[in-house]
Amino acid sequence: MSTHANHPFHLVDYSPWPLTGAIGAMTLTSGLVKWFHQYDMSLFILGNVITWLTMYQWWRDVSREGTYQGLHTFSVTLGLRWGMILFIISEVFFFISFFWAFFHSSLSPTIELGTSWPPVGIVAFNPFQVPLLNTAILLSSGVTVTWAHHGLMEGNHSQATQGLFFTVLLGIYFSLLQAYEYIEAPFSIADAVYGSTFFMATGFHGLHVIIGTSFLLVCLIRHINFHFSKNHHFGFEAAAWYWHFVDVVWLFLYISIYWWGS
Secondary structure, X not given: OOOOOOOOOOOOOOOOHHHHHHHHHHHHHHHHHHHHHHOOOHHHHHHHHHHHHHHHHHHHHHHHHHHOOOOOOHHHHHHHHHHXXXXXXXXXXXXXXXXXXXXXXXXXXXXXXXXXXXOOOOOOOOOOOHHHHHHHHHHHHHHHHHHHHHHHHOOOHHHHHHHHHHHHHHHHHHHHHHHHHHHOOOOOXXXXXXXXXXXXXXXXXXXXXXXXXXXXXXXXXXXXXXXXXXOOOHHHXXXXXXXXXXXXXXXXXXXXXXXXXX
16 A cells, blocks of 8 residues: 555554553443452453553554654644544533533422432531632643643743643642542432532542543653644643633532532
8 A cells, every 4th residue: 555645634554552442441340340349459450551551552653643754734633623622512511411410409409308408417518628729729720731832832842841740730639639538528429419419520520630631741741752843732732622621610510519519
């Protein structure tokens, strides 16, 4: 097959990573079930290992395509932009379902909940303690990722590096504080619809923070290795869009679930 194309599009090579990713996801999910029911983490750990190895090698291939092989032309990048935009829109609707469940139960609490919200017997978090600190952390991370973006657009390598480094650091700090909050929580996911909606909404947001932090960490490593330029850095832009989406979702979570819902 000829290596020269008469079109600007990228026809991907055969890759094993979608298959290994699917196997990793299946193993991870099965491992969670086994962990919950049999208290055995071995399958869960194996699923994590397969998933992380797949992520590393898939990202490596995409970085090579965009940086060294010149396959991310203007037309390809435009397609990637629309793909990222549509993905974020799908994520918006994903979180809308959790807010819908929360407001459905909280605006008209049933007799079983004691006709009050939070339900009788539930001690809610103080919104002006750890949740407020986490809000400040995520808002600050939004500033630092914008700082990194401007540094990149102006060709200032050190400013972009510093902005990305602090964003990743703040993302890790947020995740650690949320883990501490969960450990100290006075209720569990099994405590009525309040516990279910609280842990589902904040838990999935926490998962998105971990994904976004990983995304930005990969961008930081690529930036240190001079993979990005002023005009060609969509990988970073996609990570920044995703991070701003995570910030906005947290603001809605904080206002509705932590502050109004408490």
